[in-house]
């Protein structure tokens with residue numbers, strides 16, 4: 001990161017990783033780093049992919065695209081690695097287009113010129129307490145950074161079931177040149193959304209374009 005930025009995520013590590021997961025992190029993860037992808041088109045970025053269910057879905061749906069996921073929570077990274085590899089720890093054919101950046105996406109974005117056709121941010125940590133608002137990732141500075149990394153006609157797709165955060169993001173968007181639309185899309189299934197759907201509101205989505 002260019003300057004010390006406020007941490008926007010909770011834990012980096014959860015329960016102990018299995019020996020297979022440790023092997024995957026040591027041997028496979030470095031081979032699918034998105035760093036040094038030469039100026040390429042057909043790139044998609046998912047920020048905070050959690051365990052990677054949605055990332056896997058889009059990588060299967062769009063085999064012609066490179067799908068880059070950024071996630072600092074190493075248990076999530078390990079879950080995704082387990083799901084995209086076979087019993088011999090080789091990447092499954094349908095996931096050959098997956099790349100993983102196992103850290104804060106801002107570090108990645110500050111170190112690449114890549115432009116993305118789509119940038120997905122599904123259920124960003126809402127940091128609901130007033131004293132934690134500064135931890136929210138989707139502030140105007142970050143949205144401006146995303147805007148610089150959009151390919152022509154590219155779009156940022158944001159979804160959250162935290163309506164107050166949704167409205168807060170909409171206010172942040174007004175401080176940028178991004179143009180928001182509210183799509184009438186069906187619910188996008190992610191682990192977080194599945195876990196929370198009994199207790200919280202339905203997700204709201206917005207799409208931002210330059």
Ligand SMILES: C[S@@+](CC[C@H](N)C(=O)[O-])C[C@H]1O[C@@H](n2cnc3c(N)ncnc32)[C@H](O)[C@@H]1O
Pocket residue numbers: 008009010047048049050051070071072073076103104105106121122123124125126137190191192193
């Ligand atoms: C509430 S979870 C949602 C996970 C997933 N998108 C889902 O819907 O199941 C938010 C995720 O964003 C990640 N996150 C927070 N700040 C981030 C950042 N600066 N860069 C990348 N990921 C981040 C967290 O580690 C966490 O896994």
